[in-house]
Amino acid sequence: MIRNRCPHYFTFAKKHFAVWVTLGLCLLIGEGILDEPCRLAAATDEPEEFHGPPPHPGYPDPFEIGYILFDTFSPNKQFGIIYPNRLLEESPDFIVDLKHSRILALLETGEPYFEGKNHGDLAAHWAPNSSAAVIENSGKWEPIGLLLVELKDGKVILQTDLLDSLNKIFSPAIAKAQHSRVEDSAVGELDITGVKWKTGKSLQVEIKCEGSTNPKGFEEESSWYGELTAVWDVAQRKLVRHQLARVSFHAAGRKEQ
């Protein structure tokens, strides 16, 4: 059984639950909103455990003692992500079906996230209908992976790394400003600032990010900065719109151009 990401906080909360309930009820009575019990229920609505496949006979269960259930779930609460703790820190992250206790797919990111990873973080942005998610695996200067995971009939059917597509927009703009070749021009720092799902005729995801070539601000290096808004259409499997804004360029050793 893999517990939720914050087992210590969870245990603490349970141990002191009586106090919290008493205080909470007093507050609710005071506020006169005791007739809204759904507010209390909402706090305990999240899945807490995941049971992986049975272990090899006689051996420890890696999913029992080596994995942690990430605390962001699909809106229908069926899907989630598990990542390794320090015991299995070189092992992959997986997307799992919590309802049927099944591991659906390993997340195809270059460097998997693990508990306590230096400069690492994990975020999951689920589509409202739980049919897709953008998984953000952060690194020090840029995401290690920005993975679009598509699900159908309870299976993972496709994983697409969106970083390549974003970099393909940044690179020509940087090359133009720097008078360099496109293949030699890339952002040095990429910061995802927003992921927003759009439902309408087709399922789309809007990604906002900031790219810069000189994150440490070295004077002897040129410095390009731009903010990108790009929209990926899930059915068409491509970026259908993009816009670069607030672009600035400082040549090496010069003032702003």
Next chain:
Amino acid sequence: MRLLLALLIISLECLSHAAEEKEGPIRLATAPSGEYAVDWTAPDGPPRVVSKPDGAVIAELKIPESEQSSGDHSMATPLPFISPDSNWVFVMNVDNDAPPPESFSRPSALFRRTRSSDGTIHFEAATPDRFDKAAWEFLDKELKLGRPDLPPDAKRVYSASFIDWSRDSARLLLSVGGGAWSPSKSEWVEAAAYTWYCYFNTRSGKFELTDRLRTADTRPERKSNTSDDAFALLAVVTNAESIGEEGPQSSPKERFDVVDKRLNDVYDKLIAKIEPAKRESIRNEQRAWLISRDTEAEIAALQMWSSGREATARILESKAISTEARVAELEKLLSGSQVK
């Protein structure tokens, strides 16, 4: 008044629930025979063998301290691997958070199940000294691994990692390493980068090498730092040989490469032959199968607690087996009536 009574009942209910939630022992492994299990209370309890029917504690599996061991291993997680006949338990302590040299160290012990005349079960250590140290000393003698002129303050650090139990429980396959650390210089004075294979033969009670292991241990690739899997995998062993079934291990890389080529050939033929309307469906099915194959292979390697090259080899083995089954499926489809 009724509200106060309700509050009191809710509070008592929650208090009793909180008591039940108190962290208990974790079940680390269950014997294949189902007779006993190994439990552990984090963070520093010794692993305990408990009877499966009644939960009674049978034994504590404590790894003996080594004279040369230094540092604190109290945060290590013990990993038990029980033999197929349930008569042996290999336990290794893993602490990836420890600073060097403890991060390299894998203290371990092998315990044998015995039964006294009154039927009581006991577990006793198979070697008088630490198992990892004994394994290293055996390999050092066989393969001349260690540097003879260590500086006076150097401390030898050992690691013995579990790889496999043979099906007959007669051999425990280990990956063993040793290095020497100088506390005054805070550096390795003998590299701890490499590991070698050896068996512990549970029938003779001794460490041993077979031709399979000796060949792998003495290949130059064993000490290579290349990331080229094909090269590095030449010196990898993942399966322990049963007594009387000794012999070379087939290369998982070769097996996978052969069947992967066959898969591509069959798939291309199928796509070319099939009705255009069905092509997209076959493509989608193949994509989903690839995701499933790769995921199952990773799970199989994780269930054996493999890492590094052994993990790569086991993933390739698993992928080869799944791909062979897929090729058979697609060949059937190719010759079947679904194709125009």
